Amino acid sequence: xxxxxxxxxxxxxxxxxxxxxxxxxxxxxxxxxxxxxxxxxxxxxxxxxxxxxxxxxxxxxxxxxxxxxxxxxxxxxxxxxxxxxxxxxxxxxxxxxxxxxxxxxxxxxxxxxxxxxxxxxxxxxxxxxxxxxxxxxxxxxxxxxxxxxxxxxxxxxxxxxxxxxxxxxxxxxxxxxxxxxxxxxxxxxxxxxxxxxxxxxxxxxxxxxxxxxxxxxxxxxxxxxxxxxxxxxxxxxxxxxxxxxxxxxxxxxxxxxxxxxxxxxxxxxxxxxxxxxxxxxxxxxxxxxxxxxxxxxxxxxxxxxxxxxxxxxxxxxxxxxxxxxxxxxxxxxxxxxxxxxxxxxxxxxxxxxxxxxxxxxxxxxxxxxxxxxxxxxxxxxxxxxxxxxxxxxxxxxxxxxxxxxxxxxxxxxxxxxxxxxxxxxxxxxxxxxxxxxxxxxxxxxxxxxxxxxxxxxxxxxxxxxxxxxxxxxxxxxxxxxxxxxxxxxxxxxxxxxxxxxxxxxxxxxxxxxxxxxxxxxxxxxxxxxxxxxxxxxxxxxxxxxxxxxxxxxxxxxxxxxxxxxxxxxxxxxxxxxxxxxxxxxxxxxxxxxxxxxxxxxxxxxxxxxxxxxxxxxxxxxxxxxxxxxxxxxxxxxxxxxxxxxxxxxxxxxxxxxxxxxxxxxxxxxxxxxxxxxxxxxxxxxxxxxxxxxxxxxxxxxxxxxxxxxxxxxxxxxxxxxxxxxxxxxxxxxxxxxxxxxxxxxxxxxxxxxxxxxxxxxxxxxxxxxxxxxxxxxxxxxxxxxxxxxxxxxxxxxxxxxxxxxxxxxxxxxxxxxxxxxxxxxxxxxxxxxxxxxxxxxxxxxxxxxxxxxxxxxxxxxxxxxxxxxx
Numbered sequence: 001x002x003x004x005x006x007x008x009x010x011x012x013x014x015x016x017x018x019x020x021x022x023x024x025x026x027x028x029x030x031x032x033x034x035x036x037x038x039x040x041x042x043x044x045x046x047x048x049x050x051x052x053x054x055x056x057x058x059x060x061x062x063x064x065x066x067x068x069x070x071x072x073x074x075x076x077x078x079x080x081x082x083x084x085x086x087x088x089x090x091x092x093x094x095x096x097x098x099x100x101x102x103x104x105x106x107x108x109x110x111x112x113x114x115x116x117x118x119x120x121x122x123x124x125x126x127x128x129x130x131x132x133x134x135x136x137x138x139x140x141x142x143x144x145x146x147x148x149x150x151x152x153x154x155x156x157x158x159x160x161x162x163x164x165x166x167x168x169x170x171x172x173x174x175x176x177x178x179x180x181x182x183x184x185x186x187x188x189x190x191x192x193x194x195x196x197x198x199x200x201x202x203x204x205x206x207x208x209x210x211x212x213x214x215x216x217x218x219x220x221x222x223x224x225x226x227x228x229x230x231x232x233x234x235x236x237x238x239x240x241x242x243x244x245x246x247x248x249x250x251x252x253x254x255x256x257x258x259x260x261x262x263x264x265x266x267x268x269x270x271x272x273x274x275x276x277x278x279x280x281x282x283x284x285x286x287x288x289x290x291x292x293x294x295x296x297x298x299x300x301x302x303x304x305x306x307x308x309x310x311x312x313x314x315x316x317x318x319x320x321x322x323x324x325x326x327x328x329x330x331x332x333x334x335x336x337x338x339x340x341x342x343x344x345x346x347x348x349x350x351x352x353x354x355x356x357x358x359x360x361x362x363x364x365x366x367x368x369x370x371x372x373x374x375x376x377x378x379x380x381x382x383x384x385x386x387x388x389x390x391x392x393x394x395x396x397x398x399x400x401x402x403x404x405x406x407x408x409x410x411x412x413x414x415x416x417x418x419x420x421x422x423x424x425x426x427x428x429x430x431x432x433x434x435x436x437x438x439x440x441x442x443x444x445x446x447x448x449x450x451x452x453x454x455x456x457x458x459x460x461x462x463x464x465x466x467x468x469x470x471x472x473x474x475x476x477x478x479x480x481x482x483x484x485x486x487x488x489x490x491x492x493x494x495x496x497x498x499x500x501x502x503x504x505x506x507x508x509x510x511x512x513x514x515x516x517x518x519x520x521x522x523x524x525x526x527x528x529x530x531x532x533x534x535x536x537x538x539x540x541x542x543x544x545x546x547x548x549x550x551x552x553x554x555x556x557x558x559x560x561x562x563x564x565x566x567x568x569x570x571x572x573x574x575x576x577x578x579x580x581x582x583x584x585x586x587x588x589x590x591x592x593x594x595x596x597x598x599x600x601x602x603x604x605x606x607x608x609x610x611x612x613x614x615x616x617x618x619x620x621x622x623x624x625x626x627x628x629x630x631x632x633x634x635x636x637x638x639x640x641x642x643x644x645x646x647x648x649x650x651x652x653x654x655x656x657x658x659x660x661x662x663x664x665x666x667x668x669x670x671x672x673x674x675x676x677x678x679x680x681x682x683x684x685x686x687x688x689x690x691x692x693x694x695x696x697x698x699x700x701x702x703x704x705x706x707x708x709x710x711x712x713x714x715x716x717x718x719x720x721x722x723x724x725x726x727x728x729x730x731x732x733x734x735x736x737x738x739x740x741x742x743x744x745x746x747x748x749x750x751x752x753x754x755x756x757x758x759x760x761x762x763x764x765x766x767x768x769x770x771x772x773x774x775x776x777x778x779x780x781x782x783x784x785x786x787x788x789x790x791x792x793x794x795x796x797x798x799x800x801x802x803x804x805x806x807x808x809x810x811x812x813x814x815x816x817x818x819x820x821x822x823x824x825x826x827x828x829x830x831x832x833x834x835x836x837x838x839x840x841x842x843x844x845x846x847x848x849x850x851x852x853x854x855x856x857x858x859x860x861x862x863x864x865x866x867x868x869x870x
Contacts, residue, residue, distance in 0.1 A: 028098070031105045032077050038112055062124050064452075066115055071454065071470060072108040075491070076101060078512040078535055085534035085557060163198045170202045174271070175211045196275055203273050207240075213268040214240045219276045225320075226285045230257040233272060237264060246735075247663070247689070247711065250411070251432045297329040304336045304354075311354045317419045318358050332357070355445050358419065369396050369412050370421055373438055374446040374455060375496050377477045381425065382436040384413060386540070389561045389584055393515050393537035394494065406615070454491070476500040497521045508532075518544050524568070531555045541567045545593060554578035566590050570602060577607035584616040601642035609633070618666070624648045630655035640666035644695070645674050653681045663687055663711075669695030672719055678703040687711055694718035700746065702726045712736055720744035724751070731756030737783070743767035748794070754779035766790035766814075774799035781805055790814040798823050803862040814846045821845050825858060827865035 079101055083094055118124075173185055187195050200217070207215035216236030220229060234257060235245045241264070252260065290298045301319070305311040315332070322328040335357050362370060369391050376382055388409040391397050397405045397412070416422045417433060421442065424433035438446075447457055454472030458479050471489075476497045494515035495507075502521045508529035510516075516533065517540035524545040530536075531552040539556070540563045547568040554575025561584040562576075570589050576582075587602035601621045609632035617633070618640030620626065627648045630636070636659045644652070644667055656662065662685045669676060676695040684705035691712060697703075700721045706729055713735050720726075722745050730736065731752070737759045745768050754777045757763075761783055765771070772794040784805050789795065789812070796819040802808075813821055824843060843858040 028076075028080055028102055028105055031102075031109065032073065032080060035073050035076075035105070035109050035112060038109070038116070058122060059124050062115065062118065062122070066112075067453075068470075069108060069111045069115060071472070071491075072104070072111070075512070076105050076108060078493075078514075079104075081558075082512055082534050163194065163201075166198055167202055170199070171206060174202070174206050175209070199273060199275065203271070207271055211269070212271045214265075215271040215273070216240060217273045217275065220274050227254045227257065229274075230254070230261065234261055234264070237261075237270070237272075247687075248432070248713075250414070291324050294324060294326065294329050297326060297333060301329070301333050301336065304333070313420045314358045315354050318354075318361055321361070321419075352441070352445055355442055356449075358421065359446070359449070362419075365396065365398060366412055366415055369409075370416055371446050371450045371453065371455075372396065372473075373422070374443065374450040374457070375473060375475050375494070376438070376443075377459065377498055378440060378443060379437065380498075382422075382438070384410075384432075384434055384436065386563070387436075388413065389563075390494075390515055390517070390538055392583075393560055395514075404615070476502070514538070516540065518542075518546075520544070526550060528552065534558070537561070539563070541569070543567065549573055549576075551575060557581065560584065562586070564589075564602075566599065568593075570600070572602065572605055574605040574607065577605060577610045580610055581613055582611050583613050585611070585614060586616060586618055588619040615661075622648055624651065627651045627655055631658050634658050635661060637661050638664040640664075640668075640692075642668045643670045644668065644676075645670045646677075649677060653678070656685055657681060657683055659685065661687065664690040666692040667694070668692070669719075672696065679705075681705060684708060690714040692716040692718075693720065696721050700726075702729055706730075707732060710734055714738040716740040716742070717744040718742040721746045723747055724749070727751075728753070728756070731780075733757075735759060737761045740764040741766070741768065743769070746770055749773045749775070751775045751777065752780040753777050756780050757784075759783050761785045762788075764788040764790070765792060768792045769794070771795050773797070776801040776804050778804045782807070784808055786810045786812070788812040788814065789816055791816070793817060796820050798827070798865050802865065805862065808841050808862065811841050811843045812846070813843065815848055816845075824860065824865060827860070 079097075083097060083101070170185070170187070173183075187199050189195055203215070203217055206212065207217075214237050216233050218229065218232045218236055231249060231252065234249055234252075238245050238249075249257075249260075298319075301315060302312065305315060315336070319329065319332060322332060336354055359367060359370065372391065372394065373382065373387070388397075388406055391409050391412070392405050397409045399405055400408050413422070413433070413436070417424050417436070422436045422438060424435070425437050426433070426435035428434040447455070450473070454470055455475070456471045456473070457475045457477065459475075459477040461479055470491050472491060473494045474492050474496070477500070478498060479500045489509040490511040492510050492513060494517070495510060495513060496515070496517045497519065499520040502518070502523055504523045504525065504527050507516070507527050510533060512535050513533045514535055515538040516530070516536060517538065519540065520543045522545060524547055526541070526546050526549060528550040530539075531550050533556065535558060536556050537558055538561045539559060540561070542563050543566045544564075545568055546564070547570065549564075549569060549572060551573045552575060553573055554577070556579065559579050559582055562579075562582065563584070563586045565586045565588045568589055569587065572587075588599045589602055590599050599619070601619045603621045604626050606625055607629070608626060609629035612632055613635060614633050615635050616638045617636065618638060619642055620640070621643045622641035623643070624647055627641070627644075628651050630639070631651075631654060639659070639662065652667075656665070665685060665688055667676065667678075672695075674695050675698050676693065677698040678693075679698070681703065684703070686708055688709055689711050691709075691714070693716070695718075697720045700723055702720075702722070710733070712733055715730070715733075715736060715738070717740070719742075722741075724747055727745075727750060730739065736757065739757070739760060739762070741764065743766070745765075748770050750765075750768075750771055750773070752775065757780065760781055763781070763784060763786070765774075765788070767790065769792075771792050774795060776799060778801065780801075781804075785807055787805065787808060787810070791814065794817075796817045798820065813824075840859050840861050843860055845856045845858065847854050
């Protein structure tokens with residue numbers, strides 16, 4: 001793992017070369033780069049040799065020695081990075097350190113060359129030397145096929161000969177019939193006869209004609225999944241229709257993709273070309289079923305799973321990625337071996353074997369990311385964004401063109417979920433997985449495997465360290481202060497403390513730390529020695545009692561993430577503006593140690609305009625200087641502003657309009673007297689997916705550009721004093737599925753008209769003091785699943801037309817008038833056996849007495865409730 005990731009770390013270390021004179025003197029810079037290239041040559045071999053580690057003692061010993069050599073090279077690279085970050089004057093004083101580093105490098109490279117020679121001397125071979133050649137040859141064929149298909153798009157009609165009759169026949173079939181029905185036209189033949197060239201030429205002509213409303217050209221290839229195929233069809237159709245692709249398409253499930261395609265193509269005449277289809281069964285999605293010729297192997301594999309669901313799911317996901325050949329499935333079957341002495345009743349050995357196989361089958365970049373998840377305690381809810389930022393800090397995320405590292409890491413997470421190695425347990429407002437968990441058995445397995453990579457976990461114990469252990473990742477989970485000796489801690493790259501009674505002096509003993517994550521640790525001061533951690537990329541102080549940051553925090557030039565949410569930090573030192581590589585700054589302080597809600601925003605110093613890499617900035621006090629400086633932060637994607645007032649609003653539109661990537665925005669006014677004038681946004685933030693506004697809107701109306709927010713999914717309005725015309729404007733937003741109005745509506749009547757809010761799933765009406773009549777017309781809110789009515793004191797009648805909410809699953813009444821809850825309960829009791837009706841809704845009634853919550857649930861059918869007049 002360390003061997004294949006060192007190259008990226010070296011590249012990052014050398015991105016901003018400092019002390020070039022000294023490092024060149026000792027040839028350190030070039031020497032480490034050469035060593036990284038030597039390790040890169042071993043990458044493919046190591047990947048296959050690693051699969052024999054459990055059955056071949058010689059191979060296992062050799063791999064362990066390569067790992068040790070790679071650790072030493074990583075130490076040299078990180079030490080180089082550390083020394084280079086101290087400045088030239090201090091570097092001259094560290095002449096001896098540079099000399100020692102040069103000597104370590106020479107020894108490490110010599111050791112690597114010895115190990116490479118030993119591989120040949122002792123004939124250490126991969127598990128199956130024929131596999132790489134087989135994969136390579138198939139890859140070459142696939143590459144050629146793709147290149148031929150791409151060339152077909154650029155051939156002119158005069159360059160295509162011999163297909164005149166076929167071409168005329170295809171055009172006639174596609175254009176002669178204007179009936180509203182689906183038709184399948186198949187073009188088949190042996191490879192290389194010109195199918196793609198012919199069909200692509202016809203497609204270009206027909207797709208550009210007036211016969212079809214939209215068209216898509218998609219290559220299927222031999223190995224595909226139906227979700228991926230539908231996703232690519234959906235993207236191509238969207239590009240053809242409106243020139244853009246929805247941002248959340250990569251997060252859609254199979255069910256969501258089908259419904260989205262149905263909605264997109266409804267009432268349209270469309271043309272979809274599926275190229276490079278290898279098997280007629282692909283038309284029926286037969287890839288989700290077991291091929292007949294593999295049924296015997298499937299039964300044998302199933303028998304080895306001993307009926308254990310976790311094993312069945314894991315091996316099933318593994319087989320889905322394999323070729324549908326007896327050779328491939330037999331290899332999977334033969335790999336499912338375990339110690340015969342294992343307790344077969346518990347099935348631990350069997351499951352561990354299968355899960356090990358699933359982990360070994362991961363690409364190396366996914367494997368290292370997945371093993372890193374072993375830092376989390378048992379039953380811990382893993383936060384998506386935090387995990388992604390840690391992966392980035394560790395150098396595990398490979399950059400790609402036209403995609404941020406955050407987007408790439410998000411794709412890594414999705415792949416691990418698809419393989420059932422991570423479980424998505426909670427989704428955010430956009431339907432994207434927000435929290436993950438690891439099955440206990442999988443966690444035990446990866447903790448054991450990660451120990452070989454230098455990860456050490458201390459859980460619920462007194463922490464004591466061995467002075468000779470080469471620990472790379474140190475985790476203290478609910479530990480009490482123990483005997484902390486003074487070992488050499490320079491090997492530690494990430495330190496995580498979860499609810500641990502921590503001696504803060506320990507933090508001064510780390511030298512080359514990359515990630516420092518303190519979570520619920522009871523320390524109130526961060527030692528100034530932390531500012532000497534010049535390689536630090538991630539600093540997490542979430543939910544701690546730390547009140548302030550060291551004044552010299554600006555020395556941490558490589559810091560990417562500073563997360564102090566729910567800490568006691570109330571302001572930032574001025575040196576924070578020197579952190580020009582900072583990407584995520586998350587601040588939200590709590591009132592006291594007891595987590596009294598709500599929290600408070602944090603004051604920023606002058607000079608924030610220097611932080612041009614910032615993508616996330618929340619939750620901050622937005623005075624006039626801060627808002628002006630925001631105009632320089634053009635990479636911003638998520639911004640939360642608090643304490644906004646009229647004088648600062650003058651500059652806000654200009655700053656926001658420069659943030660072309662902004663998708664989440666929160667604006668909270670200083671008090672109820674502030675008038676939010678947002679009309680002058682030009683251009684408006686059209687990519688917004690999530691918007692929160694707290695404050696009175698000028699003229700009690702939404703800004704005129706609001707109907708252009710076609711990507712908006714979640715909207716929260718507080719104290720807006722809207723009128724009914726604003727509700728009509730919101731009802732036309734095509735992707736809005738979560739709407740909260742909190743003391744944001746001033747009229748007595750609210751009507752949801754037919755056809756309005758076509759995809760809204762959650763509606764929250766809270767603190768609407770004047771609202772006395774609520775009406776849902778037939779055909780409105782057709783997708784609504786949850787309705788929350790909270791503290792609407794005048795709403796004593798059952799909403800008119802509530803039975804029209806045909807998909808409503810949950811109705812929550814929080815401190816609503818007793819008259820309303822009584823009428824709903826009486827209607828349920830008099831409605832007979834509601835199970836005879838097609839749909840029932842769970843009604844949750846919550847009342848508060850003497851500071852205590854009392855909850856009651858009622859299963860009811862909305863059709864049985866008494867109808868109310870106007």
